[in-house]
Amino acid sequence: MNRRRSHLSTAGATILEALIDQPEPCTVAALSAQIGQHPNTIREHLDKLSSGGLVVRTQAASQGRGRPAWLYSAAREVGSDHGAREYAALACVLAAHIRRTSAQPSADAIEAGRLWGRELVREANLNKGQVTPAVAHSAVATRRTVVTVLEGLGFAPSTDARVCVVKLHHCPLLEAAHRNPQVVCSVHLGLVRGALDALGADPERTERTALQPFSEPGACRLDMLPRSA
Numbered sequence: 206m207n208r209r210r211s212h213l214s215t216a217g218a219t220i221l222e223a224l225i226d227q228p229e230p231c232t233v234a235a236l237s238a239q240i241g242q243h244p245n246t247i248r249e250h251l252d253k254l255s256s257g258g259l260v261v262r263t264q265a266a267s268q269g270r271g272r273p274a275w276l277y278s279a280a281r282e283v284g285s286d287h288g289a290r291e292y293a294a295l296a297c298v299l300a301a302h303i304r305r306t307s308a309q310p311s312a313d314a315i316e317a318g319r320l321w322g323r324e325l326v327r328e329a330n331l332n333k334g335q336v337t338p339a340v341a342h343s344a345v346a347t348r349r350t351v352v353t354v355l356e357g358l359g360f361a362p363s364t365d366a367r368v369c370v371v372k373l374h375h376c377p378l379l380e381a382a383h384r385n386p387q388v389v390c391s392v393h394l395g396l397v398r399g400a401l402d403a404l405g406a407d408p409e410r411t412e413r414t415a416l417q418p419f420s421e422p423g424a425c426r427l428d429m430l431p432r433s434a
Contacts, residue, residue, distance in 0.1 A: 219240060220254065221254055221260065226359060227279075229381065230261075230276030231276065232274050232276060232383070233277070234274075234383065235382075235384075236277070238379075239419070258280060260277050261279075263278070296377075297378060303317065304385055310388050314392045315394055316395060317392055319396070319399035322396040322398065322399025322401075322402070323402055323403040326350075326400050344406065347405070348406075351401060354396075360375055361373065368429055369429055372426060373424055386419075397414055398412070413428075414427070416428075
């Protein structure tokens, strides 16, 4: 399997990596939003990956008129962390539940993410032998700590020097986020705000933290230090 992957082009390898850690098959449109490539270009590479046995193509269930979309996933033997995939699959189910049952899905998703972000910081501190939240020495250091949390979750973040703007180049829930950004992306925004809460960040600035899904070529934009209203 590794030998087959070694002959991939850079674009083909990028698409395969985008699929490996996804808990559910993805559409071409979702891959295009994350990678920043034209859908036709992505289709060409997916055809080659499918022919090489690295990607599996299935057809989505019919939802009325029109031909059902094709869905793509990494072949089972390509492999990824099984636990991470199970976690992501559970997150997709929870996001769908919020969408179906909540009167305010975006607000409830932000709150759910907020609790998650606080818990992630708490667990990180306990793993370091600390029993109280670690308050960073500066606002920049606090934001860098949040970026480290995002990196650990697989968002592949990149930042400017003062960590004011963060670009998230990988979404661990890509297809769910593309289908339902109101919930999934709100959970991710809440995660950032919850981590900032736990790190003692300025509450007013925390509330102005904003996430713009798929707004950059191949990335989502997270404004960690937005301008004052």
